[in-house]
Amino acid sequence: MREQSRGPQVPAGLPMTEEQLKKLGGRELRALGKLMPGEEEVAENPRARSSVLRIAERTNA
Numbered sequence: 344m345r346e347q348s349r350g351p352q353v354p355a356g357l358p359m360t361e362e363q364l365k366k367l368g369g370r371e372l373r374a375l376g377k378l379m380p381g382e383e384e385v386a387e388n389p390r391a392r393s394s395v396l397r398i399a400e401r402t403n404a
Contacts (some may be wrong), residue, residue: 344399347371372399 350370353359378396385392 344372344374344397348374348399370402373402374399 348370351364351367353364353367375398378398380388380391380394
């Protein structure tokens with residue numbers, strides 16, 4: 344998920360137009376955040392305390 348939300352890696356300072364960057368391909372996902380379990384869920388299931396739900400949105404790239 345992390346790699347797909349970064350997009351193309353180009354060297355810093357390399358002059359490129361927006362069109363050239365679009366040809367390289369954009370990022371496939373946009374990271375929206377993380378959700379951790381609530382106190383009630385952890386009380387019901389102690390193994391849930393280390394869980395993380397990551398949320399991402401698919402882009403049109």
